[in-house]
Amino acid sequence: MDRYIRTDLALELKDDVEEGSLDGIKIYTKKNQGTNIVETRIDVMNEKGEKTLGKPVGTYITLESTALRGSDEDIHKPLSETLHKYLKTMIRGKEKILVVGLGNREVTPDALGPYVVDNLYITRHLLAEGIVSSVREISAISPGVMAQTGIESSTILKALCEKVKPDVVIAVDALAAREPSRLNSTIQICDTGISPGAGVGNNRIMLNEETLGVKVIAIGVPTVISVPAIVYQAIDSMLEAILDKNVKVEDSLSEEDKYNVACELLEPELAAMFVTPKNIDEAVKRVSFTISEAINKFFEL
Amino acid sequence: MDRYIRTDLALELKDDVEEGSLDGIKIYTKKNQGTNIVETRIDVMNEKGEKTLGKPVGTYITLESTALRGSDEDIHKPLSETLHKYLKTMIRGKEKILVVGLGNREVTPDALGPYVVDNLYITRHLLAEGIVSSVREISAISPGVMAQTGIESSTILKALCEKVKPDVVIAVDALAAREPSRLNSTIQICDTGISPGAGVGNNRIMLNEETLGVKVIAIGVPTVISVPAIVYQAIDSMLEAILDKNVKVEDSLSEEDKYNVACELLEPELAAMFVTPKNIDEAVKRVSFTISEAINKFFEL
Amino acid sequence: MDRYIRTDLALELKDDVEEGSLDGIKIYTKKNQGTNIVETRIDVMNEKGEKTLGKPVGTYITLESTALRGSDEDIHKPLSETLHKYLKTMIRGKEKILVVGLGNREVTPDALGPYVVDNLYITRHLLAEGIVSSVREISAISPGVMAQTGIESSTILKALCEKVKPDVVIAVDALAAREPSRLNSTIQICDTGISPGAGVGNNRIMLNEETLGVKVIAIGVPTVISVPAIVYQAIDSMLEAILDKNVKVEDSLSEEDKYNVACELLEPELAAMFVTPKNIDEAVKRVSFTISEAINKFFEL
Amino acid sequence: MDRYIRTDLALELKDDVEEGSLDGIKIYTKKNQGTNIVETRIDVMNEKGEKTLGKPVGTYITLESTALRGSDEDIHKPLSETLHKYLKTMIRGKEKILVVGLGNREVTPDALGPYVVDNLYITRHLLAEGIVSSVREISAISPGVMAQTGIESSTILKALCEKVKPDVVIAVDALAAREPSRLNSTIQICDTGISPGAGVGNNRIMLNEETLGVKVIAIGVPTVISVPAIVYQAIDSMLEAILDKNVKVEDSLSEEDKYNVACELLEPELAAMFVTPKNIDEAVKRVSFTISEAINKFFEL
Numbered sequence A, B, C, D: 001m002d003r004y005i006r007t008d009l010a011l012e013l014k015d016d017v018e019e020g021s022l023d024g025i026k027i028y029t030k031k032n033q034g035t036n037i038v039e040t041r042i043d044v045m046n047e048k049g050e051k052t053l054g055k056p057v058g059t060y061i062t063l064e065s066t067a068l069r070g071s072d073e074d075i076h077k078p079l080s081e082t083l084h085k086y087l088k089t090m091i092r093g094k095e096k097i098l099v100v101g102l103g104n105r106e107v108t109p110d111a112l113g114p115y116v117v118d119n120l121y122i123t124r125h126l127l128a129e130g131i132v133s134s135v136r137e138i139s140a141i142s143p144g145v146m147a148q149t150g151i152e153s154s155t156i157l158k159a160l161c162e163k164v165k166p167d168v169v170i171a172v173d174a175l176a177a178r179e180p181s182r183l184n185s186t187i188q189i190c191d192t193g194i195s196p197g198a199g200v201g202n203n204r205i206m207l208n209e210e211t212l213g214v215k216v217i218a219i220g221v222p223t224v225i226s227v228p229a230i231v232y233q234a235i236d237s238m239l240e241a242i243l244d245k246n247v248k249v250e251d252s253l254s255e256e257d258k259y260n261v262a263c264e265l266l267e268p269e270l271a272a273m274f275v276t277p278k279n280i281d282e283a284v285k286r287v288s289f290t291i292s293e294a295i296n297k298f299f300e301l
Helices: A010-016 A047-053 A073-091 A112-118 A124-128 A153-164 A227-244 A255-265 A268-272 A280-296 B010-016 B047-053 B073-091 B112-118 B124-128 B153-164 B227-244 B255-265 B268-272 B280-296 C010-016 C047-053 C073-091 C112-118 C124-128 C153-164 C227-244 C255-265 C268-272 C280-296 D010-016 D047-053 D073-091 D112-118 D124-128 D153-164 D227-244 D255-264 D268-272 D280-296
Strands: A025-031 A038-044 A058-064 A097-101 A138-141 A168-177 A186-190 A215-226 A273-277 B025-031 B038-044 B058-064 B097-101 B138-141 B168-177 B186-190 B215-226 B273-277 C025-031 C038-044 C058-064 C097-101 C138-141 C168-177 C186-190 C215-226 C273-277 D025-031 D038-044 D058-064 D097-101 D138-141 D168-177 D186-190 D215-226 D273-277
Touching (some): A010 A038, A010 A047, A010 A058, A010 A186, A025 A047, A038 A047, A073 A215, A073 A280, A097 A112, A097 A153, A153 B153, A168 A280, A186 A280, A227 A268, A227 A273, A268 A273, A268 D273, A273 A280, A273 D268, B010 B047, B010 B186, B058 B073, B073 B215, B073 B280, B097 B112, B112 B168, B112 B280, B227 B268, B227 B273, B227 C227, B268 B273, B273 B280, B273 C268, C010 C047, C010 C186, C038 C047, C073 C186, C073 C280, C097 C112, C097 C153, C112 C280, C138 C153, C168 C280, C215 C227, C227 C268, C268 C273, C273 C280, D010 D186, D025 D047, D058 D073, D097 D153, D112 D168, D112 D215, D124 D138, D138 D153, D168 D280
Parallel strands (some): A097 A168, A168 A215, B168 B215, C097 C168, C168 C215, D097 D138, D097 D168, D168 D215
Antiparallel strands (some): A025 A038, A058 A186, A186 A215, A215 A273, B038 B058, B273 C273, C038 C058, C058 C186, C186 C215, D025 D038, D038 D058, D058 D186
16 A cells, blocks of 8 residues: 555556555456467546546557566567557547657656657648648657746647647657556556656646547556665565564654655755766667557658 | 758858859858867858858858767766857847747657647746746747647647747747758857758748747757658769769769669659658757757847 | 769679670579569679679579568568568678677668667577577677777777687678669678778778688668768769760760769869768668578577 | 775865874865866875775876856866866876766766777778877777676776777766765866776676776766665654654664665665656766867867
C-alpha cells in the first residue's frame, strides 16, 4: 500500500487497491505465449472507479515486455504490432492524426517524445501539395518544455489544434514508475489524455479533450523513478529490517506517517531530481523506435 | 547584373542595381575602426525602392565581420553589442518578445535558429509564476520544418501569437548568399519579416505583421549558396574566359538567356541541393552564440 | 571523359574508361528482380587495372537502390542482407571486428560513420567480462575528425589496432560522387581501405593494411558532390548549349583545358565547400541504419 | 561519518574525517570576497594521509560557486580564470596538452567531458601543417564509453599517448557527490588522475601517470548522486526521526550495519541507476563552457 508514492502507471496504482474493493474498475490480463508480452487492460468505469484508482474514467492499457530492456531486436515487431492494434481500437477510424512529442530532447530520459516524432512519416504537407493521396493525414510537433519556451505545452497545442484541426491527438511522453524493473520495459496507452512532464516531475496543465478540444490518446513509457519513491521504499524496507531485530517501531508509524517522514527528510533540492538507469540512452532509443513504428502503420488508410 | 540569381541579402541585391538608379533607396555605410565591423543600412523608402531592390519597404541592416569566420573570440562581444543596438532601435520599447528559431536542427547549416533558441534566457514562465519580476517577458519556440511537422511555420506561429500575444516576434533563420566570402560572416537584420527556409531553398509563407498580426524582426545569417548561384557564376566566368580567347559568344546570350541556360542544364535533383562549407558546424555554433547574447541583453527592462 | 572530376565511386570512374580498354579490370553486374537492387562488382586485377581505373588492386562492390532514397522501408531488409553477404565474403571468417565510424557527427552529411557506430551491438567488453560467450567480438570507435582532435585518424587507429588486435577493421565513411542521382542511394564496399574525410574533401592518410597492420574493409555512401564537379558539369553542358547555337568554341578547349578553367574560375573558398541535398538528415539516418543492421548480423559466430 | 557512501569529491571525504585526526593531510580554504568563489586545497602528504582520506598522495583543489547553478553569467569569467590559474600551477610549463573528454555524450549528466572537448581550440594539426606557430600544442579526444566501444578508455588512451606523446593529459569527467547542493556547482581539480565513468557508477581502470605514462590532471564536476547515497541518507535521517520518538534503535545498528542494510534493501537494478536534477541539460552546458574557456587560455604559450 504505497498510494502516497508517485507513479504514472495505472498498473502500479492498481497494486495499491486492496483485493475485493475494485469497485468501478475492471481488469483483464493476458500473456501472449509466443512473445511473452503481458497485456493488461484496466477500465475505470465510473466515479467510484476514479476514486479507487486515482485516475479519470477511461481505458488504460499496459504492455509489458522484459525483452524490451535487453538487446533482443525480435521483440520490436510483435510489440509495435500489439501497440498499433490497441491504438487502432482507440482511434476508431478517426482520420487526421497530430502526434505530439512531449519532453526535453536535451535530457536523455525525457527525450522519448521528441525521438518518436523524429522517426515518423509525416504526410500532411504532402497531401496538401498533392504529392501523395490516399494516405492518412499525419502531422507532428515537439513543442519543447516550459524551461525552453516559457509557454505551457497546453497553450501551444490548443492553439495548434484550432488551426490544424486534427481528429485525434496522440501525445507521447516519458513517465515515472515506482518499480525499477518497469523502467523502459512497459508501454502505457490511455484514452484520457496526459499531463506533460509527468515523468520528470514537472506537473503541467493536462492535455485532454477538455483542454485541446479534440480526443487525446496518450502513449507513455516510464523512464524515471522519483526520488521520494526510492526513499519511501528504502524507509519501508528499513523498518521491516528493524522489525526483524525484534524492535517494535512499526506500530508507531502509520502509512501516512512514513510518507510524511520521507518527504520531511528529503532536502528540498531532491524534489527536483529523478532516478534513471545508466543505459538510458540505448533504452530510450530502442523503445522510441518501437512506438514510431506503431504509429507509422497508420500511414495507410 | 546577377539579379536572377538567388540571394537573401539586401546587400547583394544592392550590388545588382546600377549606380545612379537608386531611386527610392537610401544606403549608409560605416566601418568601425576598432572592431573592423562594417555596418550597412539600406532603407527601402517606397514602391519605387521595392522595384529597384526587390525587397519590401523597410530597413535592412547588415553587419559584416571577417573576424567572425576565424576563431577570434574577441569579435563576439562588440558584434553582439552592435547587433543588440540595432535590434533595440527596431523593437522601440516593445516589451514582450517571442523568439522563433526557424530551420531544421538536424541539418547543420539550417540549425542556426534552433541553436539560438537553445541559448536564450526564457522568462515568460518565471514571470507568470512570480519567480522573477522586473525583467522583460521572453518566450521562444523552434517549430521545426515542414518535412518534420507537415505544418507551415506560419500556421504554427500565427496560432501561437494569438495565444501568447507578444509585442514583437524576433525570427532567426539561415539564409542563402551568392558570395562564398559572405557565408557565416554577415548578419542581416530587417523589420519586414522573413520567409522561413529561405536559406535551404524551401520557400514558405512569409512571417510578417500581415500574416502573424504582430511586428516581425528577422535576423539571418547566410550559411549556404544555392546550386544555381554557383553554376551561374561559373557560366559567367566561363563566357568571359572564352571571350578572352577572342571568340564572340557573349553577344549571342543575354543576361536572361544565361540564367535560363543555367536552369536548363541543372539536373532537377540539383534544385533541392545547397552548397555549404566543411567547417559549417563550428561556424554556425559561433554565430548562433553571438546572436543569443545579443537577444539575452533584452533580459533587463 | 570526366576523369579530372573527383569521385570516390569506382562505378563512376569506370564510366570514364573507354570501352574496349578495360585492361586489367573485370566487371560483373546483376539486377535483382524482386528488390531492384543493382549489384556491380569491379575487380582491379593488376597494375594495368590500377592505371586504367585509378584505384588500387582489389574488389569494389556497389549496391544501387533508388528505393533507398524514398521512404520505402521495405528496401532495408533485402539491402542490409545483400550488404551483409558481401561483407561476409570479404571478411572470410575473420573473427574479431573493429568498426570505425569516420567523419564528423556535427556536420550532417559527414555523420554517416558515427551514426552507424551508434547503432551497433558491441560485444568485446561483454566477452572480456564473461557476460556473454559464443558471439563474435565486435568493438567500435568514432575517432572524430582532425579539426576536432588535432590528430590524424590513421594515428589514432594504428595505435588502437596495436592494443585491441582486431582481425579486420570495417571503416565506414561518407563519400563524394559526381552524379546527383547516386547520393544516398548507393553503397560501395571495397577491400582496399579508405582515405578518411574523402567525401567532404579532407584527404587524409589512407587507412589500409599497410598503415594499420590489419585488413581494412571500407563501406561508403556518397552524401555530397564536390563544387568543382558541379561546376565542371555546368561548363560542359554550357559548351554543348553554345555549340547548338552553331558557334565553334568546343574545338578551342580540350578536356584538360575545361578542367583547368573550372578550377581557375572557382574562388578558392569554394574548394572547402560541398553540395548536399536538403533532406540529408533523413537520408543519412536511413542508410546508416541499413549499414548498422548489416554489421550487426555478424553478432552470431 | 558516512565514509561508506560513495563520493568522488575529496572535499566530502574530508568531512568524514574526525577533527584532530588529520594526520598526513593539509587543508587550506579561502573565500574570494568579490566573486564568492570558495577555494579549498587538500594536500594528501603521505601514506598516512592516503589512509585518512582514502585518496592517493597529491593535491585536490575544489572551487565552489553557488552562482554557477543559477543563470548568473557573470560568474563564468572569474571562475574560468580561477580554474585556469590552478591548472597552470599543476601543468608547470609542460607544453603539449592532450585533453580527454570522458563519458557518454548521449546521457546528459555524463556528457560533461565530450561537451568540454567540443568547445576547445585544437592546434596540434595546425602546428603540424605550419598554419600557425608560437601557440601551444593542444589535441583532444572523446573516446566514448565502454558500452559504445567495447574497449577500456585506459586502453584507447595509453595507445594514443604512445603515438601523440603529450607532455600532460587533462582528463575531464562527470563525478558523483553525496550532497545535492554540490551538484553542478563544484569543480574539482587534482593531479593524481581519474577513474573514468566514476560519476555514473562505472568504475574503470584508472587514468594516471602509471597507466598512461604521462602526468594526468583531472577536472571533475559532480552531476549525479548514487542511489545508495540517497538511500543511506534517508535511513540515517529516518533513524534519527525514530530516536526522537524515544525508541532505542540506533544502538542496535553500527555505521557499517546501516550501510549493509542500505545495500541489502536496494534492488540490484538500482545499483545501475543514478540521481540527477531535472535541469541537468542547462547545468552541464554551462559548466562545460566554463571549463573549455579555462583550458582555451593555454592557447598562448
